[in-house]
Amino acid sequence: MTKRHSATIAVRAGIAEDPAFAAVTPPIYLSSTYQLPAFRQAGAYDYSRSNNPTRDILGEALAELEGGAKAIITNTGMSACLLALQLLTPADTLVIPHDCYGGSYRLFTNLAYKKQAFKLIIVNFQQADWVSQLQGATPRMIWLETPSNPLLQITDIASVCQRAQQFGALVVVDNTFLSPVLQQPLALGADIVVHSTTKFINGHSDIIGGAVIAKQQSVADELKWWGNCLGLTAGALDSYLTLRGLRTxxxxxxxxxxxxxxxxxxxxxxxxxxxxxxxxxxxxxxxxxxxxxxxxxxxxxxxxxxxxxxxxxxxxxxxxxxxxxxxxxxxxxxxxxxxxxxxxxxxxxxxxxxxxxxxxxxxxxxxxxxxxxxxxxxxxxxxxxxxxxxxxxx
The missing domain is CATH 3.90.1150.10 (Aspartate Aminotransferase, domain 1)
Structure with a gap:
């Protein structure tokens, strides 16, 4: 079968796949814990902070829409940003745009300057010589937001990704303003996409949530570990409502x-x-x-x-x-x-x-x-x- 279109992916996520009662719409699994098959025998699910069937359906749909290996569904858009930053160490350099969302800017600057979680460089990606603004630094991660919030400035994702390869840097793109229906950064060379699913993906202003989608399975596995470790994953009800919003x-x-x-x-x-x-x-x-x-x-x-x-x-x-x-x-x-x-x-x-x-x-x-x-x-x-x-x- 040919590759599915975005509308089909969005509508069909979890449809007619209920193994228990053949429900057309997937149920909400609100259980916090799951019975193990036997002593010292792991099941597919054990604790909902780690894995949840409802959250997994949403994650699989967003990963397919973005063309990534895996999506980690988080409890807020800011926790999605925080999760992506777990790939950095205090010795690493993060490059961010000068005109990013205010909440992201607050997170980046305070983690860098108060917690020394990483080194930070703020550049204007609208300037052709933005690379020279790095002043000899070797970034580990480059963060993009395009269109930017609130001035709707556009950054050439493919061009930045080509530069990033020279540094060996990961490129993270905040795709909240467009959603995977209108822009797919991973196909343009990015390594990670973040979303505030509160916004267009859910589309009904009744949940708070986020998502991180990684192109490579190894990166996704590390992010999933950190999401579970830090308790950043989303609850089942918010995941269900986001999945319902995604369909339209x-x-x-x-x-x-x-x-x-x-x-x-x-x-x-x-x-x-x-x-x-x-x-x-x-x-x-x-x-x-x-x-x-x-x-x-x-x-x-x-x-x-x-x-x-x-x-x-x-x-x-x-x-x-x-x-x-x-x-x-x-x-x-x-x-x-x-x-x-x-x-x-x-x-x-x-x-x-x-x-x-x-x-x-x-x-x-x-x-x-x-x-x-x-x-x-x-x-x-x-x-x-x-x-x-x-x-x-x-």
């Missing part, structure tokens, strides 16, 4: 991308929008690379409001269908102020270096009727326009 991932992304394209077109033309960040725009610096390495431009976009930051509260308060909240990738549309929310853990200097301003706004576009979303943005921006006009009359 291709359909959701199709609708979300169509809505996002319309939202971006609206924002680009609006006089109160100074700049729109979206790789699908032809003038985006990473547009051509995104076209080459992605199967779509995603459902995230950001924009700069052409108004004083003091009017942000009025803008957010006027919205009805874009909910002011952290996270992303759900069926509902969310709006976020990165400087005070997702990237608040970055100090002012780091935010400035990453290009995060006080008037930057990030959107996660859902599957609502797009005309309602556009009308919502229009009326909220009209509130800002009225406030600006009132200030001018004073």
């Amino acid at each position: 991932l291709p359909l959701r992304l199709k609708a979300q991308q169509a809505n996002t394209a319309a939202v971006v077109d609206f924002l680009v033309k609006h006089p109160l929008v100074a700049r729109v960040y979206y790789p699908g725009l032809a003038d985006h610096p990473g547009h051509q690379v995104a076209k080459a390495q992605q199967a779509g431009f995603g459902a995230m976009c950001s924009f700069e409001l052409k108004a004083p930051a003091a009017l942000l509260a009025d803008f957010f308060a006027a919205l009805r269908y874009f909910t002011l909240a952290q996270s992303l990738g759900g069926t509902e549309s969310l709006i976020c102020h990165p400087a005070s929310m997702t990237h608040a853990s970055m100090d002012a200097a780091a935010q400035k270096t990453a290009g995060i301003t006080d008037t930057l706004i990030r959107l996660s576009v859902g599957i609502e009727e797009v005309s309602d979303l556009l009308a919502d943005l229009a009326q909220a921006l009209a509130v800002v326009a009225a406030a600006l006009a009132a200030q001018g009359d004073e």
